[in-house]
Amino acid sequence: MHNYFTEDALLLMRHEIARAGGNEVFFIGRTNVDGIVCETETIARGSKVAVPAIITRAAGGDVVIHNHPSSELTPSDADMDIASVCGNQGIGFSIIDNNATRCYQVVSPHTEKKGEQLSLEEIGRTFATDGMMAHLKGYEQRDEQLRMALAVAEAFNRDGVVLVEAGTGTGKSLAYLAPAILWAVRNNQRVVVSTNTINLQEQLIKKDLPFLARHSAVEFKTALVKGRSNYACLRKLEQAKAEPSLFPDESSQELTTIIEWSHSSQDGCRSDLGFTPHFSVWEELCCEADQCSRSRCSHFNRCFFYRARRDSSSARVLVVNHALLLSDIVLRKETGYDATAILPPFSRLIFDEGHHLEDVATSHLSLIISRGGILKQLHRLVPQKLARAGLLTIISAAIARGLPESQEGLYAELSGLLEIHLMPKALDLCQVTEQTMDWLALSVEHDSAGPPGRERKLRITTEVERRPFWQECHQRLHTLADALNDYTSAMRGLLRRCKDLPEKLQEKLTDQLLDTGGIEGRLQSMADALLFFTTEADGYCRWIETRSGNRGVQARLCAAPLDISSQLKETVFDKLKTIIVTSATLTVGGEFGYLKRRTGFGLLPAERLNELQLASPFDYSRQVFVAVPEEMPEPTAPGYREALEAHILTAVSTSRGGAFILFTSYDLLNKVFTALAPLLAGIGLKALKQGDIGRHELLAQFRREGNAVLFGTDSFWEGVDVKGEALRLVIIARLPFQVPTEPVQQARAEKIKADGGDPFRDFSVPQAVIKFRQGFGRLIRSRDDRGAVLILDRRVLNKSYGRTFLRSLPDTEIMRGDSAGIFARMEQFFGKT
Ligand code: SF4
Incomplete structure (x- = not known):
């Protein structure tokens, strides 16, 4: 049997046949690269009448499987008719017994799937003013978006890797999704799209993919894949109910609520609970791979996690987060690349918010x-x-x-x-x-x-x-x-x-x-x-x-x-066929060198790697006023904090709030906030501080207030999207260098030095530039946004590396000079409508 099916596939079929009371069940089996069925989808129970519909859902390389309850595996005349239809389409046809211990392969699947190439012309038409994208409200054809879509299509066609930096407003998610969907459907393959933030995941699942599903000429299924620990384990819930003494007394109320909820929840996901359970309680109730007996579990039929997994196995586009993707890849080193690890097998990956690759990979290998x-x-x-x-x-x-x-x-x-x-x-x-x-x-x-x-x-x-x-x-x-x-x-x-x-x-x-x-x-x-x-x-x-x-x-x-580049190359880049890495900030000073060095893309043969840098379509010279006051002391010089406070106060008075003040340390943030909050209140501006309430609520309040001043560190430098008037000023208090004494930072710098490099130039500066660009990017989120960016770290002017920071910003004039002159110009800028 193992020449035809993986153990996972056999277990699932056995289970489904038992569920059908031993009657006939039809499955579509998806094969791995060796032609072995590694996943099955249950299509119909009962009669061969449904077979034509089944065949339309299968593609070349798949196998239609059904059981003979009699245990006699010889194909009937009806079976032979179906087998011949399947055979003509490269679809295999197999008969198994009810215990899935014997198999009669009537027709073998056509395993050498030749990729159907994407037509660049067709992609071009998709993004034309009268093409599919024209259904988007206010759609304008953008050269950058089309160029990205074509580069993505080519990467699918030639099994390539492409790094695409796409400035804010390019419409990059549609630029990669449109060709990815065509490829996935036409070649019956999966494409995995990985993101770092929930915001982007929601945009893909709730907005972009439904739009494409409505207007695209092809039909496709998508799934948001969540990690196991997001799902409640029915076995553990039952055990908790029977043995509540396994839990501390203070958890009993929460436990009862979760048990009740599990009876009515549709998907059993933590996000479906009306409250956030204590970590220690949920941890005892959630699915975990090492405490799950899978198909032997008496709850397997209803199991929330396995239901979601069965559902996602037939999806062509899987949306995941970076953490789940990396866990899958780490596990894949053991399970192999053609089996189901956490995700079903896949060979095409889109890694959005790609500037996080090194950090995410590091944390998963730590x-x-x-x-x-x-x-x-x-x-x-x-x-x-x-x-x-x-x-x-x-x-x-x-x-x-x-x-x-x-x-x-x-x-x-x-x-x-x-x-x-x-x-x-x-x-x-x-x-x-x-x-x-x-x-x-x-x-x-x-x-x-x-x-x-x-x-x-x-x-x-x-x-x-x-x-x-x-x-x-x-x-x-x-x-x-x-x-x-x-x-x-x-x-x-x-x-x-x-x-x-x-x-x-x-x-x-x-x-x-x-x-x-x-x-x-x-x-x-x-x-x-x-x-x-x-x-x-x-x-x-x-x-x-x-x-x-x-x-x-x-x-x-x-x-x-210290260095994840070769591990990423061996475990990801060499194993997958197509990889698209994209973000608004992949380059430093216009070059991809830093990303390529740190993450291993530079180890790939040049003919496999393509790079594309696309500017934002926004008119930064008109939309943004950028300034660096020359008289600010350097951050380590005496008087810096006092000067910082004075400049922030004047700037936010000029903009009448609507400001993000971005810090690199909580310590400085707290001191400045404590000094300024009462003064801001005195001029009618609401001061908000990261950490006082949840991030989501803080942002909601910021948007509501309209003239608030938000003091934030790390998580506000990126992944925050405040469109329109509410955010009209971004102040960068200090260049975002990582703390050099952080162990990993220090050890990496030493390694670069030992390898003959310059740790500051090759590592610290590029790392800080990417974050600096992210911080800058918070301001302009649409063509109608206007605002100012004030950089209160004069090192961008008087240090040699400062040019790398300024060169990495979008094309716009940067005013430098005395503070009085800068604030006068800022006043004029905000005075214009
Ligand atoms: S199959 Fe595994 S995860 Fe699902 S209920 Fe059973 S033990 Fe829990």
Whole structure:
């Protein structure tokens, strides 16, 4: 059978046939590159009458499959008729028995799918003034948009990679979606579109894709794919209902509400809940790969996650976020590229908001070990509070009650393992964990300078490794890793022996054994990660960070790769056929060099890579007033903060609010906000500060007020879209350089230097320029927007690298001079209608 089907596909068919009471079921099987059916879609139950409709939904390379309830697999005359229709279209036709253990392949699928090339002429017509896009309200043909669509089409036609920087207002999402959809439908392939922000995801799903579905000549299906942990797990909900003592008392109200909601929820997604559940509660109730028995689960039919997954397997356009995409790619290294990892197999990818690629890939290839992370797993096995239940306590009690006397030997072995070893040792292990991590936290606190209460980070350098601290740290972490290893080995022993329990008892303990298995895997990964942390891992930056909170100082161990370029090339660029990377900010000083160096695109053969830089269609010279006051002190010079406050106050008075003030540190933001908020209130302007309320609500309030002044850091430099009058002034307080002492930043800079480069020029400046461009880009979001950008960091004028920042801005005049002159011009600018 495995010559024809993957195990996943077989499980699904078995399940569907059982669901149909053993009657006839028709499936369309999608094949992987080897012609093996890796996914199935259930199309019809019952009769062959539906077959013509089924065939219209299949494409060359697919397989129409059905079962013969009689177990006699010889094709009937009707089967042969269908097989011949399928064969003529390159569609395979197979018959299986009800258990999906035998297969009669009547016609094999045509596996060599030759890509149907996209016609550039057709793409051109799509974007013509009388083409499909003309259905958009206020559509204007834009050369930049058409050029992008053609470049995307070519990348599909020649299995290429294209980097497209498309300035704000280009209409880039339609420029890539239109050719992507044509390709996906005509070649019966999937295209994955990945975004960084929910805003863009919503725009694609709620606006762009429905528009294309309404007006395009082809029919296609799209799906928004969310990670497993977004869905409630029905098995866990049932278990929670039966064993509420697994949860702390304070969670009981939330638990009851979620259980009730799950009966009526359409999709079982956290976003469908009317409130945001506590992280710790949802974490215990959501789907997780290592605690799911898939088709063996009694809830599989109704399972929210698998329903969504079955639904998305037939979609041609899948919208995901970067985090999910990267998790899929990391998993794909193990499962292979032609199987379902998190996403179904795909070979064409559009990566929007592509300037995040290095950061997202880094975080997915990093590891973090925390005190709380280890303790949480151990407490699920044996709870801290006696009144609560733990998995091992439940297993132990069930075995004591349910194992017959005839299995006395097995009972002695299992109860010994549980009561003498695993249960008491879980508490010992908690203690070792607490002692180790608390010692680490205090040592790092003492070791580093600065006031207490701040977050501290100690990078493990060769210098640190020579200190007595590291010798002790090394030894303590090894002791903890050894204890975890011993413990997981005993857990594996328990799980192995539990397979000898009577079937009924095993069935009763299915959930607990499954969850215990999942925890064993997690504890083992933590033990491996601890050992990894203590070794001098080439190409990784390791650090210990501490943070003070309600529970005292907590430590985390972290490790991140320094260079992800070759990993991305091997695991993504070399495996996929078409890759489109796009954003409004991919270049620095008009060049793609930084992106190519940092993310590995530069390692691709030149003939596979295409670059395209498209300017924004907005008229920046008319729409924006940009100025840099020369008399501002440099950010590190005395008097900078006072000057900053004075300039902000004058600027926002001139614009009558409607301003974003973009900072690079909370510390400076807080000080300036505290000084200015009362003064702003005095002139009738509402001051808003990031962190005071949620980001969404803050933005809503900013839009509502019309003359508010919003003080923000990181998350307001990008991904925020305030069109129109509400935002008419952006103030950049300081060039957005990353903190050079951040461990990864520092280690990457050292590596660049060791490789012969200039870390400041090749890394720090380009990184800051991209963020600077994003910050600048907040202002003008449409052709009708007007406003001013005030740069209060004079280094753009008097440092040699300053030119790179200014050259990266759209074409517009930049006024430099004394502040009085600048504010006078600004007054005039805002005075014009
Ligand atoms: S199939 Fe997996 S995720 Fe779905 S309800 Fe069962 S255990 Fe939970």
